Amino acid sequence: MPDMLVKLYELPPSGALVERLASHGIQIRRAMAPDKVRVLNWIEEHSSVSARGEADVCFSHTPISLFIATEGKTIVGYACYDATAPNFFGPTRVLDEKQGQGIGKALLLVSLEAMRAAGYAYGIIGGVGPAEFYTKAVGAVIIEGSTPGIYRDFLGSRLVITDSHG
Numbered sequence: 419m420p421d422m423l424v425k426l427y428e429l430p431p432s433g434a435l436v437e438r439l440a441s442h443g444i445q446i447r448r449a450m451a452p453d454k455v456r457v458l459n460w461i462e463e464h465s466s467v468s469a470r471g472e473a474d475v476c477f478s479h480t481p482i483s484l485f486i487a488t489e490g491k492t493i494v495g496y497a498c499y500d501a502t503a504p505n506f507f508g509p510t511r512v513l514d515e516k517q518g519q520g521i522g523k524a525l526l527l528v529s530l531e532a533m534r535a536a537g538y539a540y541g542i543i544g545g546v547g548p549a550e551f552y553t554k555a556v557g558a559v560i561i562e563g564s565t566p567g568i569y570r571d572f573l574g575s576r577l578v579i580t581d582s583h584g
Contacts, residue, residue, distance in 0.1 A: 421564035422543040424507075424556045426534035432527035435520050439487075444494065444516075446524045448532075449484045451477065457486060460493045461511070469509040472501035485528050487512065487521045497525035499533050499541075503568055506544045507533070523555050530556060545569055 436446050449457050454477045462470040476484035476498050487495035495512035502508070507529055512522045533541050543552055545567070552558035561567075 419545040419547060419565060420549070421561045421567050422546050422549060422552050422558035423561050424530065424541045424543060424552070424558040426530055426538055426541050429527060429530055429534065429556060432524060432531055435524045435527065439520060439524055442519070443489055444519070444521060445488050446485060446521075446528055447488070449477070449482050449486050449496075451482070453486065457484065457493065457496065461496060461509075464513065465509060465511045469511070472509050473498050475501050481532075483529075483532070485525050485532075487516075487525055489516075495521045495525055497522075497529045499529045500536075502544060503542075505533065505538050505540070506542050506568075508544045508546075522551070526552075526555055 439446060458470050458474055458477075461473045473484055473496065476482055479500060483500040484496060484498045486493055494516045495510070497507070497510035499507045507526070510522065510525060510529075512525070530541050542561070543558055546552055546558075549558075549560060
């Protein structure tokens with residue numbers, strides 16, 4: 419999966435979308451330290467153990483570089499930035515049954531706005547799946563030759579187990 423590049427100085431505003439979601443009971447907010455265990459457990463359950471590892475890094479930043487979408491006290495989505503590498507957006511996930519409501523776009527926009535506020539002019543969306551979504555939402559473009567990019571040494575499913583004698 420390739421990486422994508424987005425101009426942070428040309429982002430559409432998130433305000434109206436975040437307000438519309440709030441009027442429907444979906445809150446988009448930055449995660450807080452007391453949320454850490456619940457958020458990481460949710461990410462591992464609904465994404466992967468690798469995504470949990472990336473998200474865990476976000477809680478070591480000030481401010482925390484992870485946003486969550488909640489409905490009441492229930493997490494329905496999340497988005498990270500500055501997790502695998504500085505200036506990278508991702509991982510991210512919205513529950514299947516909540517997709518199509520703008521939650522993913524709102525999480526993307528508030529994360530990219532936070533990156534812009536931190537001084538970045540461009541953002542990298544790492545290892546994208548739905549490239550069309552990112553192109554439509556924020557004008558992101560594929561970075562040619564970026565597969566596997568930063569993830570080339572990622573253990574993932576290539577983990578090799580050896581016996582205790584090496």
